Amino acid sequence: MAVEKLIMMNVIGKKDYVDEVIKDILLFENVQIVDAYNEIENFRFSIDVTEHNMVELLGFSEAESGLKIARRERFEAKIKLLNEVFGDEHEVDPDIIKNDIDLPNVIKSVNDIYNQVHEKYAILKILQNDIDEIDKSIKAYEFLSSANIEMEKLNNLKNFNYIVGTLTKENVQRLKNNYGNITAIVVHVGSMEDNEVYLVTFPWDLERETTRILKSLNFNKLEGFKDVYKDTPLNIVKWLKSKKEKFVAKVDALESEVNTLKTKYKDQSNYAYNVLHLYDTINTVKNNMAFSTEHFFFSGWISKRLKKQITEALSQYQGIVIMFNDDHKDPSIKPPTKLRNNWLFKPFESLIKMYGIPNYNEVDPTPFFSITYLFLYGFMFGDLGQGFVFFLAGFLLKWKGVGLGSILSRLGISSMFFGLMYGSVFGFETIIPALWLKPFENINTLLLIAIGIGVVTIAVAYIYGIINQYKAKDYYNSLLSKNGLTGFVLYFCLILVALALFTGNRMISIGVLAGIIVIAIAILFMKEPIVDKLSHKRKDQSHKLDSNFFVESFFDVFEILLSILSNTLSFIRVGAFALNHVGLFLAFESLAHMVNSGVGSTLIYILGNIFIIILEGVIVAIQVLRLEYYELFSKYFIGGGEEFKATKL
Numbered sequence: 001m002a003v004e005k006l007i008m009m010n011v012i013g014k015k016d017y018v019d020e021v022i023k024d025i026l027l028f029e030n031v032q033i034v035d036a037y038n039e040i041e042n043f044r045f046s047i048d049v050t051e052h053n054m055v056e057l058l059g060f061s062e063a064e065s066g067l068k069i070a071r072r073e074r075f076e077a078k079i080k081l082l083n084e085v086f087g088d089e090h091e092v093d094p095d096i097i098k099n100d101i102d103l104p105n106v107i108k109s110v111n112d113i114y115n116q117v118h119e120k121y122a123i124l125k126i127l128q129n130d131i132d133e134i135d136k137s138i139k140a141y142e143f144l145s146s147a148n149i150e151m152e153k154l155n156n157l158k159n160f161n162y163i164v165g166t167l168t169k170e171n172v173q174r175l176k177n178n179y180g181n182i183t184a185i186v187v188h189v190g191s192m193e194d195n196e197v198y199l200v201t202f203p204w205d206l207e208r209e210t211t212r213i214l215k216s217l218n219f220n221k222l223e224g225f226k227d228v229y230k231d232t233p234l235n236i237v238k239w240l241k242s243k244k245e246k247f248v249a250k251v252d253a254l255e256s257e258v259n260t261l262k263t264k265y266k267d268q269s270n271y272a273y274n275v276l277h278l279y280d281t282i283n284t285v286k287n288n289m290a291f292s293t294e295h296f297f298f299s300g301w302i303s304k305r306l307k308k309q310i311t312e313a314l315s316q317y318q319g320i321v322i323m324f325n326d327d328h329k330d331p332s333i334k335p336p337t338k339l340r341n342n343w344l345f346k347p348f349e350s351l352i353k354m355y356g357i358p359n360y361n362e363v364d365p366t367p368f369f370s371i372t373y374l375f376l377y378g379f380m381f382g383d384l385g386q387g388f389v390f391f392l393a394g395f396l397l398k399w400k401g402v403g404l405g406s407i408l409s410r411l412g413i414s415s416m417f418f419g420l421m422y423g424s425v426f427g428f429e430t431i432i433p434a435l436w437l438k439p440f441e442n443i444n445t446l447l448l449i450a451i452g453i454g455v456v457t458i459a460v461a462y463i464y465g466i467i468n469q470y471k472a473k474d475y476y477n478s479l480l481s482k483n484g485l486t487g488f489v490l491y492f493c494l495i496l497v498a499l500a501l502f503t504g505n506r507m508i509s510i511g512v513l514a515g516i517i518v519i520a521i522a523i524l525f526m527k528e529p530i531v532d533k534l535s536h537k538r539k540d541q542s543h544k545l546d547s548n549f550f551v552e553s554f555f556d557v558f559e560i561l562l563s564i565l566s567n568t569l570s571f572i573r574v575g576a577f578a579l580n581h582v583g584l585f586l587a588f589e590s591l592a593h594m595v596n597s598g599v600g601s602t603l604i605y606i607l608g609n610i611f612i613i614i615l616e617g618v619i620v621a622i623q624v625l626r627l628e629y630y631e632l633f634s635k636y637f638i639g640g641g642e643e644f645k646a647t648k649l
Contacts, residue, residue: 004303004305006335011298022286023282030306032301036288078107085118089270127251138224138240141240142237145234150230155227159203166198183210339358359468359638375453379418383427384420388416390409390617451568454568457631458631461633465484482560483635487520493517577620
């Protein structure tokens, strides 16, 4: 449950086995590749100098980027051939390519498969395109089927031309309004979908003007008319339908042959696809490597805990040199962030990433986020029956591969737990006894508890913030900022004062607390000058103690005090939604009593529960997320990290 410790892995080996090394790294599925040539150019490709690796080290001086060496076209072309015949039927399966591969034989098999299938497949595509064109022509000539005139005569008119096209129903009225401006015969010949079809006949001399007017009406010429068809429209349609029947019969026969060949070569094709995909990916990886005459240079991030496993996987290659560097003091080196959490917290990583990727050096927020999210959701939406619906829905969604399902099932368990605490089952509070309290009978208590929950969670958020700033070596802010130790002390003392005033319980003298509060406010007010003094900044770099400074500091402190109050009181919504959950069901219960019918009342109860589960369930989820993002993350979340992305097949 932490941001995983990453180390830079640098590898030098002979070019003879570079493909096999990359293959093993890809199958390892836990290495994020880094541009090795860039690492060499910036003197970050570190490796120990020994008498055994002098030859490898000499290759640094002649190393060049893999972009100049790697070529993907060969494999891309072969993959395209397979996809052309088999479509998207192939699946990447790492198990297929774990053993030794005879690449030349695979290339040959791809060509053989292609030659066997492609000829029939190409004819099939031509026939299918021909059928599409025939369908267009049939559709077009059917609009003129009532005209007893040969198309050859119509196409060869000396003084007139014609066009058949469509207008939207909105533009039909515009056409009618322009009848007086069009020197043409306009005939409505049919309808299609949302458009009307018109035959427009006009003199050749007025073709330009007529075309302009029709274009302004978004008149679209109907496709399918061809000069080769010379008979009457009715006879053309009959002839085309007969031709189509013959083509369809040929297509059916060819499809049967092609499908037979596809079935025959399915396994062989899938194997070839995986091999080609592997080598295509290998060449992509090579783009991020460096090469000398005899050696390759590889760099990548890997989890420190996997150091032994990757070393064992690559040590089989003779003369390979593997080095690891976990010194990240160089500010130009920014390791990616890899979160590692157990099965309970893992699903909530997606909600964290919605806000941003945690910085590599900060504490993983997932455990705290997960616990508080589950607790707050259950507190606000506590019901044994409705929670079970959430759990069941989440389980089914997870089973279908939907990531949200894992979160939903956990929220359901939390809701069920608080349902037991509240004694609520599908809104009814008389079925089981409450193990803790009933919200509507303890309104004030519930709201005070909600504020108490807010105080505790905000306090923990402050502690997280102090730790994160310390880990980032931002020592001054960890001590003196509003989210640092000073801000935490101010918040803690203000809470103690509030408790003393409202309860009379004075654990610490109010005078002492007031003194600490004044000191904390003074530190926050004068934070910048204090930091300037402690960091020994020159006078020309330090903040000037003028009127602008005092005004800005005043408003900064005022904002801090206001945010403390608003952040804490914001948690009242936790109790308010718990009450709202009960109140909403009571409204449906009142409706059910008013109906005074067994079937009608039952229906209202069912619809009411559906409404509460869907609408309120979503609203509560959003409200909790808001509390996490605004009230808590603002205290400790740094972000700005880059997510770790392992290179895989």
